[in-house]
Amino acid sequence: MTPSGQYILHVTTxxxxxxxxxxxxYGDPTDYSxxxxAxxxxxxEPVFDAGISIAVPLQQKSAAVTANLPPWKVSQAVSD
Structure with a gap:
């Protein structure tokens, strides 16, 4: 899930x-789509040159991710 219009600007090296x-x-190398x-x-390209501006969409933790966690872990998972 991506909140509309919320991005981090990353300048490549x-x-x-x-x-x-x-x-x-995102903590997942396969979640680059x-x-x-964006x-x-x-x-x-397989490798970036330096100085390319990349918009990285912010992602929210899904409710499914936290559904099976104990209560003391839910707040930690949501704040990450």
């Missing part, structure tokens, strides 16, 4: 990749 951005911001979709003007 040489050698960064879509999966590394996904790992850094929202980042790619940046239609950025060519899908």
């Amino acid at each position: 040489a050698g960064e990749r879509w999966d590394l951005l996904s790992w850094r911001y 929202p980042i790619i979709m 940046n239609p003007n950025v060519p899908i």
Whole structure:
């Protein structure tokens, strides 16, 4: 889930990749699709050059993620 219009601006360094951005911001290297979709003007290259501005959509924790957690873990999962 992406809140409409809420992004983090990331300026790349040489050698960064879509999966590394996904790992850094979402904790999952395979969840790079929202980042790619939010940046239609950025060519899908295997490795970035330095200085490319990337909009990284903020993602909210899903209720399904917290549904099976004990109460003392829910607030921690939501605040991450």
